[in-house]
Amino acid sequence: MKTDDLIGLLGSSFEREPVRSSGMTRRLGLAVAVGAAGALGLALAVLGLRPGLMQGRPLLFLAFKLAFAAAVGGLAIRYLARVARPGGESRVHLGIAALPFVVVAALAGASLATMPRAHWHGQISGHAWLECLVSIPLIAVVPFAVVTWAVRRFGAPTDLVRAGALVGLAAGAVSALGYSLHCMDDTVPFVAVWYGGTIALCTLAGAVLGPRLLRW
């Protein structure tokens, strides 16, 4: 086929199908919100709501966990919307996406510094570190699938590793959001290690899967 013929074909199909305006952030944000609803539903259905969540220390720590997860998720959406466009990877500073992790790690360090070394182990491993380690990545599968679908449909990333990593980051953050409604552990070091660690794990998994799942 001659290229001029192809241009004729494409040009004539354009006349009947004017392009709609883009709004990448809105579309991907919506996908993350749908994924968040899925993660929340899954966490509540499988793990259940923590009793006495709405009072005193549990409520304070719920707010802390939610703020951390929301900050990570918000940055992930912001950068994902850029990376989802061709060439968008040049407009992304992934260091900023690590900022919430740095802040929480610093808070954890400060919290540990105020107490005797004998308490450190209990502060870090909490009641249910294993449950947290397993739950967050598993719950993240749902938002990961939704956001991957959205990036494939609306985007055209040219740096698939970075795009995958940001999909994983968003999925992990949203999953942590859901898990926090069940989580029994109320220490800053626990959140830093197990929330931060599992979200980082999701990011890594996304970076590995990106080149396969996001190709176009």
Place this chain on the structure above:
Amino acid sequence: MGTDARAFVLPLGGRESARDEPARDEAVRGESARLAAVSPAERELRGLLLASLAGSAVDYRRFLERLGSHLRAYYKGKLVRSGRADTEAEDLVQETLMVIHTRRHTYDVTQPVTPWIHAIARYKLIDHLRHTRSAAANVPVEDAGVLLVQGDHVAAESSLDVERLLALLPLKMRNAIRSTKVDGLSTAEAAARAGMSETAIKVSVHRGLKALAKRVGGTVR
């Protein structure tokens, strides 16, 4: 073209003055946007694309034609050592045109257009090299400005054969597209030949083209 050029210079100028804050990264990015904006290729393609996104089919056709020759120069340059550079380049030109057509909504109208095109062209080139010569996939990222125009608008035949593509379609769509797009009949003539209404021909052509674009260019939205 004069009005087009003015139409796009204004928003870019506004962006420049809006980013006076002393953030170094922003300044660097603004600088590269400004450089891209003054290149003639950027000026022409951006003007045409913005006009087409606003609904001008004539400008869109022109955009694709200009884009085709830029892409041809780019791919020929990259594939010059390959034995069949002309055909391979033409395949890639067509594939990239398809992809730019189906993914044109990924263009951010506040940004310069040549980096967007270059990113897509480079992505498709790497994809192609990975499939053909896995060892040769090192394409420098930094030459975004090298989408040069050369007066080589030769109608090189690509190996994407129109008949082979048409064979993928149902009979009705195939005949409608062959009559109107390959044999060059008008819609009325094609309708008379097929014994269908004009509307039915238009619908068949539209659906057929969509299906074709999907076959060749990956997902269509």
